[in-house]
Amino acid sequence: MAQSSTVGASVDMYVMIIGGTIMLFLLASGIIIFMVLYQRRMLEHKMSVQEAETKHQQELFYGTLEAIEGERKRLARDLHDEVGASLSVMRLLVGEMTARKVPEMETAGSRYKELIDNTIDNVRRISNDLLPQGLEEFGLAYAIEGLCEKILAVSDIDIQLNVGNLSNISNTINLAAYRLLQELLNNAVKxxxxxEIRIDVRKENSVLLLNYADNGKGFDFTQAYQKRSLGLKNIETRTKVLNGTTKFETSPNAGLKVRIEIPLPN
Incomplete structure (x- = not known):
């Protein structure tokens, strides 16, 4: 009878040990599952916050861009309609002065006409820089061609331009792409x-591709980036806010290559 009690006690102990082990295993598994789910929720929360921040930054960028471009349009129209018109009237008045055949007035009038003509040209140039000519009416390809023609008019740079089908692109992305190329071309001139400059712009698999290359003197990219070069930061920031990517390839005396990819909304 005593032996039977001993066996029963041993069985109960084994049952307790096994039960305790199972309970500890279940408890440990529950803690692990809880930690995994908690970390997953925290990661999802972090990603949602980052997505919200990115969306907020994009909305801020688009809003700021629209405000800036709206102000540029107003200034461009004011320059063209008011300042340009006033200068044209002044030129007519000076022309009447020179028509009187008075030597002193003819000499002064010629100088005034030259000054006014130069001012009119400058007003037109500033107006065109503020408001990309033909971008909204005729699209990005037309505006890029006009931009390259301006560069050709003021420099000896040979520009090879290849533009693919750029239809059905929003005005915001068109404007951003135009400003990016404008920044690159201004850097090349200055x-x-x-x-020599080669530019290739095209759509590929719902992505707008901008490839730029020149044979200029190049620069140390790391050093320029650490110095927070304004041109580089402008290009990178504009592209990043559009969920795009920018790749620079350059070194001293080796020119500059830039590849920009901007995803296009469906």
Whole structure:
């Protein structure tokens, strides 16, 4: 009878040990599952916050861009309609002065006409820079061609331009792409000392591709980036806010290559 009690006690102990082990295993599994789910929820929350921040930044960028471009349009129209018209009237008045055949007035009038003509040209140039000519009416391809023609008119740079089908692109992205190329071309004229530029713009798999290359003097990209070069930051920031990517390839005396990819909404 005593032996039977001992066996029963041993069985109860084994049952307790096994039951305790199972309980500890279940408890440990529950803690692990809880931690995994908690970390997953925290990661999802972090991603949702980042997405909201990105969306907010995009909305801010688009709103700021629209406000800036709206102000540029107003200034461009004011320059063209008011300042340009006033200068044209002044030129007519000076022309009447020179028509009187008074030597002193003819000499002064010629100088005034030259000054007014230069001012009119500058007003037109500033107006066109503020408001990309033909961008809204005829699209990005037309505006890019006009931009390249301006560069050709003021420099000896040979530009090879290849533009694909750029239809059905929003005005916001068209304008951003135009400003990106404008920044690159201005840099080529002012700093790069380039004699040749190649530009390729096209749509590919719902992505707008901008490929730029010049044979200028290039630069140390790491050093320029650390110095927070305004041109580089402008290009990178504009592209990033559009969920795009920018790749720079350059080194001293090796020119500059830039590849920009901007996703297009369906």
């Amino acid at each position: 700093h790069a000392e380039a004699s």
